[in-house]
Amino acid sequence: MRRAVRLFPSATARLRRAAAARIGPFRHLPALFRLAWATNRSLTLASIGLRLARAAIPALMLYVAKLVVDTVVAGQVGAAPPASVSDWLATPLLRRVGLLIGAELALALASDLLGRATSLVDAVLAEMTGNATTLRLMAHAATLDLAQFEDPAVQDGLERARRQVAWRANPMGQLLGQLQDGLTALSLALAVVAFLPWLVALLVLALIPAFLNELHFNRQGYRLAYQRSPDRREGDYMRQLGVGAESAKEIKLFGLSGYLAERFRLLAHRALRENTHLARRRAVAGGLFASLGTLAYYLAYLVIALRTATGTLTLGDLTFLSGAFLRLRGLVEGLLLGLSQLSGQAQYLDDLFGFLALAPRLSTPEHPAPFPTPIRDGFVFEAVGYRYPGAERWAVRDLSLTIRAGEVLALVGENGSGKTTIVKLLARLYDPTEGRILLDGRDLRDFDPNVLRTRIGVIFQDFVRFDLTASENIAVGRIAARTDTARIEGAAGRALADTVVARLPAGYGQRLGRRFEDGVDLSGGEWQKLAIARAYMRESEVLVMDEPTAALDARAEAEVFARLRALALGRTALLISHRFSSVRRADRIVVLGSGQVQEAGTHEELVCNAGRYAELFELQAAAYR
Numbered sequence: 150m151r152r153a154v155r156l157f158p159s160a161t162a163r164l165r166r167a168a169a170a171r172i173g174p175f176r177h178l179p180a181l182f183r184l185a186w187a188t189n190r191s192l193t194l195a196s197i198g199l200r201l202a203r204a205a206i207p208a209l210m211l212y213v214a215k216l217v218v219d220t221v222v223a224g225q226v227g228a229a230p231p232a233s234v235s236d237w238l239a240t241p242l243l244r245r246v247g248l249l250i251g252a253e254l255a256l257a258l259a260s261d262l263l264g265r266a267t268s269l270v271d272a273v274l275a276e277m278t279g280n281a282t283t284l285r286l287m288a289h290a291a292t293l294d295l296a297q298f299e300d301p302a303v304q305d306g307l308e309r310a311r312r313q314v315a316w317r318a319n320p321m322g323q324l325l326g327q328l329q330d331g332l333t334a335l336s337l338a339l340a341v342v343a344f345l346p347w348l349v350a351l352l353v354l355a356l357i358p359a360f361l362n363e364l365h366f367n368r369q370g371y372r373l374a375y376q377r378s379p380d381r382r383e384g385d386y387m388r389q390l391g392v393g394a395e396s397a398k399e400i401k402l403f404g405l406s407g408y409l410a411e412r413f414r415l416l417a418h419r420a421l422r423e424n425t426h427l428a429r430r431r432a433v434a435g436g437l438f439a440s441l442g443t444l445a446y447y448l449a450y451l452v453i454a455l456r457t458a459t460g461t462l463t464l465g466d467l468t469f470l471s472g473a474f475l476r477l478r479g480l481v482e483g484l485l486l487g488l489s490q491l492s493g494q495a496q497y498l499d500d501l502f503g504f505l506a507l508a509p510r511l512s513t514p515e516h517p518a519p520f521p522t523p524i525r526d527g528f529v530f531e532a533v534g535y536r537y538p539g540a541e542r543w544a545v546r547d548l549s550l551t552i553r554a555g556e557v558l559a560l561v562g563e564n565g566s567g568k569t570t571i572v573k574l575l576a577r578l579y580d581p582t583e584g585r586i587l588l589d590g591r592d593l594r595d596f597d598p599n600v601l602r603t604r605i606g607v608i609f610q611d612f613v614r615f616d617l618t619a620s621e622n623i624a625v626g627r628i629a630a631r632t633d634t635a636r637i638e639g640a641a642g643r644a645l646a647d648t649v650v651a652r653l654p655a656g657y658g659q660r661l662g663r664r665f666e667d668g669v670d671l672s673g674g675e676w677q678k679l680a681i682a683r684a685y686m687r688e689s690e691v692l693v694m695d696e697p698t699a700a701l702d703a704r705a706e707a708e709v710f711a712r713l714r715a716l717a718l719g720r721t722a723l724l725i726s727h728r729f730s731s732v733r734r735a736d737r738i739v740v741l742g743s744g745q746v747q748e749a750g751t752h753e754e755l756v757c758n759a760g761r762y763a764e765l766f767e768l769q770a771a772a773y774r
């Protein structure tokens with residue numbers, strides 16, 4: 150029975166669902182209001198207060214205009230024209246007309262002033278709310294896992310959320326504008342109802358189809374934008390490649406600009422075609438429904454004029470009613486349109502709040518185990534397997550590996566053998582799909598991942614080149630100590646980065662990179678020295694370096710390793726390198742192949758074994774002979 154109900158929902162349930170699908174996105178509006186409220190209460194209150202005050206003005210103005218007309222019409226009969234200004238003022242009728250027009254002028258001025266004040270308050274509030282939302286997005290992004298960032302669906306959501314912040318920062322102002330228009334419409338409607346109740350009913354009936362039509366097209370527009378997110382990201386990527394400084398070198402050398410432009414053109418063309426199609430359908434349907442409203446207005450106008458001609462209504466009533474009706478029509482139409490636009494915006498808010506509601510997948514224990522200080526035994530990988538989300542192949546599988554406390558362990562292996570994946574698992578950027586990793590006998594998942602990461606210093610091969618100062622580029626290794634000049638300079642010295650900094654025009658205060666005008670770019674090896682300094686800045690017990698010297702010249706590499714050995718004394722160091730000249734100095738070497746340990750031992754042992762290591766070592770050595 151239940152199943153039958155689910156398969157054949159009643160008409161009311163279907164209607165309710167359809168209505169919820171259209172109006173549902175409004176559920177985010179209270180959250181938006183809370184956001185503005187939390188950002189600045191007085192501005193939010195001011196915005197509401199100003200709009201409330203302004204809402205009543207149009208009805209009042211129309212009513213005063215009606216009084217003016219009625220007074221003038223009544224006074225015209227048999228009144229002699231005044232000879233002078235004092236006569237004018239002495240005539241009660243004329244004085245009254247003057248006062249009424251003065252009142253209307255005051256109302257018009259007040260409305261204008263209130264409007265400008267509202268715009269001012271709204272602009273400031275929108276910027277503040279936009280900033281607060283960006284901060285919230287950044288804070289939330291920091292809580293997510295690396296795997297989530299690497300997920301294209303999350304990237305698309307984040308992209309839509311970002312656009313939401315950048316372009317639609319002021320749905321709050323719009324919402325309040327709607328509230329104001331709603332109140333104005335209500336006051337006018339009440340006044341009209343007092344004269345001719347059916348007029349209002351006629352207006353609403355004529356406009357409801359237009360409203361539903363707008364809602365329908367807004368939904369379609371959103372669906373289109375949603376489906377196109379991946380395309381748009383790809384288009385943005387093509388554009389970025391085509392105009393970015395980072396890629397300019399290769400684009401020029403390989404002559405890629407035409408190819409990229411063509412790919413962008415195809416993507417943009419598809420978007421344009423779909424957009425135009427929708428816009429055309431929207432314009433036709435919108436035009437038809439809008440004419441319904443116009444028809445209703447002129448019908449009402451005709452009736453009011455006829456009634457005035459037959460004496461049922463005064464000339465003032467005619468002025469008031471036609472004015473009020475015209476205003477009302479504009480307002481209700483604007484309201485319906487605005488509401489449907491808001492509904493469209495609220496759908497984008499779905500993305501924003503959807504992203505904010507994303508929870509990290511890596512678990513943090515409620516009562517984390519105390520982190521061992523110092524580490525006694527080290528890390529043990531027990532039959533660890535990891536498969537990247539959506540990947541067919543296992544990056545590592547059945548991996549058993551020990552990293553003993555205090556040793557310098559080198560990981561070698563061909564491209565794609567899983568070395569970097571091991572580092573990411575060690576830093577708990579991912580959790581193993583199978584097996585477990587122990588630290589001093591406890592599962593890594595028992596510790597607070599943030600504490601774990603503060604105890605491990607990792608430099609990845611694709612380290613980030615921050616377009617910040619040289620000092621900040623080192624300080625990011627322990628950002629809390631960014632003002633500790635001695636620590637920064639010490640780290641730079643150990644990583645041979647001090648000589649790089651010495652050559653910079655502004656020394657440690659020199660901005661690096663090409664993004665900003667005052668930036669100075671470095672060579673690959675110079676950047677790498679700064680990245681190594683970052684690891685020393687961290688002063689962590691475990692040091693992990695993924696290809697730390699790939700960009701260094703032979704002399705620098707030898708020196709960096711000599712220092713690493715000296716500095717790693719008592720610390721655990723994991724070193725990934727394709728250069729056997731560096732690897733051979735490690736306490737132990739582990740050879741990886743297809744995500745598994747193939748061999749392990751000291752350099753001498755492995756050479757004696759005459760296995761894979763010996764083969765690769767011989768290959769490199771021969772190249773130098």
Ligand SMILES: Nc1ncnc2c1ncn2[C@@H]1O[C@H](COP(=O)(O)OP(=O)(O)OP(=O)(O)O)[C@@H](O)[C@H]1O
Binds near residue numbers: 538566568569570
């Ligand atoms: N983010 C990712 N998503 C999906 N697959 C990935 C991802 N990162 C790596 N892989 C895959 O996992 C496997 C192991 O990659 P990993 O980066 O650990 O290799 P590596 O030994 O460090 O290689 P290299 O010497 O080239 O740096 C590879 O087959 C790679 O294609």
